[in-house]
Amino acid sequence: MKLLKTLTCSFLALAFLAAPLTGFSAEEKKKAKPYKLDTCLVSDEKLDSMGKPYVFTYKDQEIKLCCKGCLKAFNKEPEKFLKKLAETPKAK
Ligand SMILES: [Zn+2]
Structure with a gap:
């Protein structure tokens, strides 16, 4: 035993x-999927409009935001913004 x-x-x-x-x-x-837009996913502002963009990876998707303030909004409804990213056509 x-x-x-x-x-x-x-x-x-x-x-x-x-x-x-x-x-x-x-x-x-x-490997994270690269972020395809040149605008903030949350505010739609140009990524460099607030200085250095805030870059992080959510699940396997790279996300870029214009500022850290937008991270709060993203964290509230991440799925909503991921869906928005998937539906947004590639930036010119
Ligand atoms: Zn922002």
Whole structure:
């Protein structure tokens, strides 16, 4: 009985140790889709109208906003803005 318990423990420990490692490598391989617009996804302002654009990755999509203030609006309804991005034709 003691052996079984030891085996179970080491198996659990192994799974526990391996899980974050496999998760990490999967994350590394994933490449974000590039942001195709030159305007802020939230405010529709030119990305450089407020200085340096705020760039981040949501899920596997690169997002660019004109300023950090727009991030709040994005975080409120990320799915809405992702849908908007998908429906917006490529900028000229
Ligand atoms: Zn903004």
